[in-house]
Amino acid sequence: MTDQPAYPHVYFGDRWASRAEARVPVGSLAMRYGLSVFEGIRLYTPATGGLARPFLLAEHLDRMAASLRAMRFPDPGLSDLPGIIDELISRNAITQDAYVRVAATPLNAGTLAEAARPEWSVTATPMGRKQWLAKERAMALSISGWERGSAAVHPPAAKNIANYAGPRLAWLEAKDAGYDGCVLTNRHGRLSEAPTAALFLVSDGTLRTPALTEDVLPSITRAWVIRAARALGVAVEETALTRREAYRADEAFLCGTGLEFAPVASFDGHPCRFHELRPLTRQLIISYFQEVRTTDGPQVPTAARTARDSEQEVVHGTRGRR
Numbered sequence: 001m002t003d004q005p006a007y008p009h010v011y012f013g014d015r016w017a018s019r020a021e022a023r024v025p026v027g028s029l030a031m032r033y034g035l036s037v038f039e040g041i042r043l044y045t046p047a048t049g050g051l052a053r054p055f056l057l058a059e060h061l062d063r064m065a066a067s068l069r070a071m072r073f074p075d076p077g078l079s080d081l082p083g084i085i086d087e088l089i090s091r092n093a094i095t096q097d098a099y100v101r102v103a104a105t106p107l108n109a110g111t112l113a114e115a116a117r118p119e120w121s122v123t124a125t126p127m128g129r130k131q132w133l134a135k136e137r138a139m140a141l142s143i144s145g146w147e148r149g150s151a152a153v154h155p156p157a158a159k160n161i162a163n164y165a166g167p168r169l170a171w172l173e174a175k176d177a178g179y180d181g182c183v184l185t186n187r188h189g190r191l192s193e194a195p196t197a198a199l200f201l202v203s204d205g206t207l208r209t210p211a212l213t214e215d216v217l218p219s220i221t222r223a224w225v226i227r228a229a230r231a232l233g234v235a236v237e238e239t240a241l242t243r244r245e246a247y248r249a250d251e252a253f254l255c256g257t258g259l260e261f262a263p264v265a266s267f268d269g270h271p272c273r274f275h276e277l278r279p280l281t282r283q284l285i286i287s288y289f290q291e292v293r294t295t296d297g298p299q300v301p302t303a304a305r306t307a308r309d310s311e312q313e314v315v316h317g318t319r320g321r322r
């Protein structure tokens, strides 16, 4: 996924350790039943340089709390996490954009009904822009027949590792068929999300995304996009969407913490109308990178700067560093 090695210092259980020491026992509930809830958190370096800082940390901690509750895990100490992440950044001297993975994993042994005793693992990996932003590529997506599990299969809001097994098969199938990835449908055959990212469509000037009741993870980037688009004066609807609405979209994109943004060129071979211009997608991407690089916390996106050079400057973090 990345060509740079992961950072060596990790927090595991209740202490700092090397990556080699952070091991999950083969008889643990985690290994036996696929139990481990996690958050992926982006670290961004401020425009002024220096150590990287977590973006939207409070939102990630809230969702971790919801995952723990949904999976009936006791809290391994959520209030310690901000300090652990700060120390992770300083121990590893992280001065470039990176990705922190926080997991609460039951390492205790037992059979199905054993009470889980989760332990933290907190690790970091260097992570810049993915190819979609780095190389300005747009994704050719399929709309998969594979379903995102409903609340009757598992709680969609619980970010537990086992929930990724089926979506992974959908992604592999899409790649084998020559697509860059896929959007999963839900039990009603409507659009839900990509295996690790939220979906947005733009048509007739309105930004639309599947509602949280459509079996999607409450994505933090999705919530950011909704806020940012409204601040830009764009109408936003959280609603039920069908594949036909994807086929007639003017623009579309996937978004998520790790992915950031990936414009969509087509769904099942149906090209998005503005698949090269993508005015709203571009504007949101610029607003996002302006905000993540701001030292004094979030700013309201105001700039409707669409020129290619300013986009490059903001997205690739070269602004203010020359």
Ligand SMILES: Cc1ncc(COP(=O)(O)O)c(C=O)c1O
Residues within 6 Å of the ligand: 040, 193, 194, 195, 196, 197, 198, 216, 217, 218, 219, 220, 221, 222, 255, 256, 257, 258
């Ligand atoms: C299933 C799923 N949906 C959506 C997302 C995007 O969520 P977020 O923006 O909180 O990273 C992710 C990524 O974590 C995910 O795993």
